[in-house]
Amino acid sequence: MGLPVDDAHNPPRPPASTAPAGGRAWSNRPPGSPPVVTVPSPPAGSADSHRSTEGDIRAVLRIPQFRRLWLALTLSSLGDWMGLLATTALASSLQAGFSEKAYAIGSVLIVRLLPALIFGPFAGVVADRLDRRLTMVVADVLRFGLFASIPLVGTLAWLLIASLLIECVSLFWNPAKDASVPNLVPVQRLATANTLSLITTYGSAPLGAAIFSLLATLSRALGSSVSFFKTSPLDLALYFNAGTFLVSAVVIFGLRGIGRANRLDAEANPGLWSSITEGLRFVGRDRMVRGLVVGILGGFAGAGCVVALGRLYVQILGGGDSAYGVLFGAVFVGLATGMALGPRVLGDYSRSRLFGLSVTAAGVTMLLVAVVPNLVLACVLVVFVGAFAGIAWVTGYTLLQAGVSDELRGRTFALVQSLVRVDLLLVLAVAPGLVGLIGSHHLDLWGHLRVRTDGVTIVLLSGGLLAVAVGLFAYRQMDERKGVAVLPELWNALLGRRAAPERPRHAGLFIALEGGEGSGKSTQVERLRSWLASSGREVVVTREPGGTALGVKLRELLLDPAARLHPRTEALLYAADRAEHVSRVIEPALARGAIVVSDRFIDSSIAYQGAGRQLGADDIAMLSRWATRSLLPDVTILLDIPARTGLARVRARASGNGSRHERPTDRDRGGVPGRDDSSPFSRHDAVPSRQAAGKAAGKDRDGPTPGVDVSGASTPGASTPGAEAPGATAPGVDRIEAEELSFHERVRDGFRQLAERTPDRYVVLDADRSPDTVHNQIRNVVTGYLRRGEDDGPGAPRPQATSDSASKEPSAAVPVRPPPPERPAPPDRPTHTRASPDSATISPAPGPADSVSPADPAGPVGSADHADPSDLARGTERSEPPASGTRTGTEATDPTDDPETAWVPDNLPTASGRSSR
Ligand SMILES: Nc1ncnc2c1ncn2[C@@H]1O[C@H](COP(=O)(O)OP(=O)(O)O)[C@@H](O)[C@H]1O
Ligand SMILES: Cc1cn([C@H]2C[C@H](O)[C@@H](COP(=O)(O)OP(=O)(O)O)O2)c(=O)[nH]c1=O
Known part of the structure; x- marks a missing residue:
């Protein structure tokens, strides 16, 4: 319990x-x-243990006092709904003309809302001062008497007065009930108790409607034999309704646990005016809340039209009171279904989008309801109106709760409630009035086609249009995923797939270099940076872990050989580093249109933690996807090398025998001052992050080591098996590098599998070649992507690659790329980057004159890297591009003599989106 x-x-x-x-x-x-x-x-089975909602509801209902109160609430709600139906139906039946009926119904609804608008904010304060149990009992007895008096008096005037009084009395009953619940239910069960109250309040509507229809039908059946029912078929419903309040009064009378409030808190209910002004400023400022409030008001306006005109609408379609009951019930069946199923079915869909969309959908369905000529069809459609409204209601409520800070939430809700009442009041006052003004007409087209142009149809159409307009406004205000297509995302959500097939478009290019230890990523990243610098575009070179100020600290921790991290901790820390990296460095740079080159990204985690640590590729991919909000590189270049060879390079480097490429400095990495101070690559940061991490890992790999021959280490002969037993902890070797050979072999396999499964965004290069060869191959690849950017037009935004979690395939294995680039340009055609102010010529891999001999690493590479645009343009004169088709390193038509430098990756995606493999 x-x-x-x-x-x-x-x-x-x-x-x-x-x-x-x-x-x-x-x-x-x-x-x-x-x-x-x-x-x-908590002990097993105690209140704190986690249970299902269903279990929670059962637990809260096992509290006898609350169960009684809940029973009373159910009865009161049932009575309320039936009372609304019966009074509106009776008001209509008490009038003769079409317009008079409309005015009468409108008046009933207005008197039901008016007291809440005027006294609502004060009723809670008053209720707190009186004994709550007695307040509720007296209120229920009064409501019993008032409802019973309506059929007894039988005039429209008394019906309106009684309705007004009933509403006033209810204003005291409701806060007394709300305030009593915490006295009966322990605090940890309060949320469940409130949910149950809400379900009861709204869930009793269809039941009320069903009973109302049943009683109306019964009255009509009995009308022929019993004169009482003949004169007023709605009386039975009103008496039944009165009876529910009497039972409720008796039930509450027995609730001894409720009494006078312990302390008075007059400020708990701010006045209407102050609640309006306080919240108004916030609502006016905040885009999301503004969209929500407008959407809610529009939704209520639409719903108000249906409620106000339902009776007349049914009449136009040839139905009577029973049909009215069914129609009314249909709205609430829809509402309940939408509230219950919407969040479950569309749980993964963006809430801010869902809200606007469901209001719009409700509006569109309302338009159909307005013109449909058939009552059965109308009832079906009305279920959908209700369902969309229900989804919007739950979504909007949740968004308001989640999106508004604690100190503003109360005022915002107060404002929304006040505005909703004003809104409903206006609609209920205006809609029937408008119907009355327009009157009952129709048009006969071509002799046989009858088009309704009566007031009900016109006003319902206007209500539908208003809901559509307001829904679209809310959508635009609240959309946080601009640029992402709506329908595919919605479809995926409906199929139970998580959202995010695409991210918003950006104008940048995101390149990731991946590979095992010592595969030459850092070397190649630096060369790529130098080469790209001549493009004139902003180039941001970054890496993981350690691409941000926080990342530097995480990197120290992650690579520290002395640190003992659990594999899951390690995975989470890499993901944390990535989340920071993406949001602070990569996303802003891509949004600016920069070329981002990252030394490692998401696939390192999938390979190292997923495969290496055997945590599972899918789980790690999911974790990273969450961290990056599904951002994937446009192209991932995998420098593939046998684990043993790479480790030998690392160890050679650590022992001082390997060459050390110059680590990028802040300035080199393209950090833009003032853009992101959290990036260690920002100019203000004096310590290159690698250095910091290198120190933490007991090594310093950052400084250039002059005079070391790169080529010597790069020859296949350098794949020194057994150069140093992998797994041995050597000075200058970090925690991950120090793992066993089998670990690194799993990592390599992990990378290769990823590349195989996602050829659209992968290019695999043999990293066991000279640095220059690898560099030229990378240039070819990147040239293709840059050319594609140029084809899109200057500054054209690119759809951002994302991981398509929608797929049922293992998430790491999903081809998720924007349409791939054309095959890379042959090495003899210079390419222009986007024709922007920063436009400049950039060349693909150099031809024979630039080709690099292993014995001469510095010169040619230097010339390629630092060539000015005119130097690079010389490449055009060398040879003609091949006519078409796949180029491989062994092709006879290759314009270069060096098959290595002319190599074009054979799995590079073609323009058709397929890998040529
Ligand atoms: N293609 C290559 N052939 C031979 N040695 C290389 C090659 N590329 C890089 N190296 C050397 O291997 C070591 C590791 O290179 P590095 O770029 O730091 O790799 P990673 O960043 O992938 O760990 C360095 O000493 C570097 O000079
Ligand atoms: C980004 C990332 C790196 N790592 C590992 C791989 C490297 O051993 C280490 C990063 O160190 P780093 O020095 O950047 O690697 P490399 O020497 O290959 O250039 O972190 C992971 O295990 N998971 C990841 O997600």
Whole structure:
């Protein structure tokens, strides 16, 4: 049962002197060890244990006092709904003309809303001062009397007066009930109790409508034999309704647990005016809330039209009271269905989008309802109107709760409620009035086609149009995923797939270099940077881990050989580094249109933690996807090398025998001052992050080592098996590098599998070749992507590649790329980057004159890297591009003599989106 945790279940407390405030128990800990706070875990089956919602509801209903109150609420709600139906139907039947009926119904609805608008904010304060149980009992008895008097008096005037009084009385009943719940239910069950109250309040509507229809039908059947029913077929419903309040009064009378409020808090209910002004400023400022409020008001206006005109609408379609009941019930069946199923079916869909879309959909369905000529069809459509409204209601409510800060939430809700009442009041006042003004007409087209142009149809159409307009406005205000197509995302959500097939478009290019240890990523990233610098475009070179200020710290921790991290901790830290990296460095750079080159990205985690640590590729991909909000590189270049060879390079480097490429400095990495101070690559940061991490890992790999021959280390002969046993911890070798050979082999396999499964965004290069050869191949690849950017037009935004979690394939294996580039240009055609102010010529891989001999690493590469645009343009004169088709390193038509430098990756995606393999 939902009672507070029994003290008997708590472990014994330490002496008072050591117990911290708040009742938490400190465990005994040796001095210097991290403080461990022990919060006693709840005993099995206690109120704190996690259970299903269903279990929670059962638990809260097992509290006898609450169960009684809930029963009373159910009865009162049932009575309320039936009362609304019966009074509107009766008001209509008491009038003769079409317009008079419309005015009468409008008046009933207005008197139901008016007291809440005027007295609503004060009723809570008044109810707090009186004995709550007595307040509720008296209110229920009064409501019984008033409802019973309506059929007895039988005039429209009394119906309106009684309705107004009933509403006034209800204003005291509701806050008394709300305030009483916490006295009956333990605090941890309050949310469930409130949910149950909400379900009861709205869920009783269809039941009320069903009973109303049943009673109306019964009255008509009995009308022929019993004169009482003949004269007023709605009386039975009103008497039944009165009876529910009497039963409710009796039930509440027995609730001894409710009494007078313990303390008065007059400020808990701010006045209407102050609640309006306080919240208004916030609502006016905040885009999301503005969209929500407008959407809610539009939705209520639409719903108000349906409620106000429902009776007349049914009449136009040839139905009577029973049909009205069915129609009314249909709205609420829809509402309940939408509320219950919407979040479940569309749980993964963007809430901010869902809200605007569901209001719009409700509006569109309303338009159909307005013109449909058939009552059955109308009822079906009305279920959908209700369902869309229900989804919007739940979504909007949740968004308001989640999106508005605590101190503003109350005022915002107060404002929304006040505005909703004003809104409803206006609609209910205006809609029937408009119907009355327009009157009942129709047009006969071509002799046989009858088009309704009566007031009901016109006003319903206007209501539908208003809801559509307001829904679209809300959508535009609240959309946080601009540029992402709506329908595919919605479809995926409906199929139970998580959203995000595409990210917003950006004008940049995102290139990631991946590979195992010592595959030459850092070397190639630096060369790529130098080459891209001549493009005139902003180039941001970055890496993982450690692409941000926080990332530098994480990197130190992650690579520290002395750190003992659990594999899952490690995976989470890499993901944390990536989240920071993406949001602070990569996304802003791409949004600016920069070329971002990252030394490692998401696939490193999938390969190292997923495959290497055997945590599972899917789980790691999912984690990274969450961290990056599904951002993937436009192209991932995998420098593939046998693990042993790469490790030998690393160890050679660590022992001082390998060459050290110059690590990018802040300036080189393209950091733009003032853009992101959190990036260690920002000009303001004096310490290159690699250096910092290198130190943390017990090595310094950052400084250039002059005079070391790169080519010597790059020859296949350098794949020195057994150069140093992998797994041995050597100075200058970081925590991951120090893993066993089998670990690194799994990592390599992991990368290769990823490349195989996602050929659209992968290019695999043999990294066991000379640095120049690899560089030229990378240039070819990148040239293709840059050319594609140029084809899109200057500054054309590119759809951002994302991981398509929608796929049922293993998430790491999904081809998720924007349409791929054309095959890379042959090495003899210079390419222009986007024709922007920063436009400049950039060349693909150099031809024979630029080709690099292993013995001469510095010169040609230097000339390629630092060539000015005119130098690069010389490449055009060398040879003609091949006519068409796939170029491979061994082709006879190759314009270069060096098959290595002329190599074009054979799995590079073609323009058709398929890999040529
Ligand atoms: N293609 C290559 N052939 C031979 N040695 C290379 C090649 N590329 C890089 N190296 C050397 O291998 C070592 C590791 O290179 P580095 O770029 O730091 O790799 P990574 O960043 O992938 O760990 C360095 O000493 C570097 O000079
Ligand atoms: C980005 C990333 C790196 N790592 C590992 C791979 C490297 O051993 C280390 C990063 O160090 P780094 O020095 O950048 O690697 P390399 O020497 O290959 O250039 O972190 C992961 O295990 N998971 C990841 O997600």
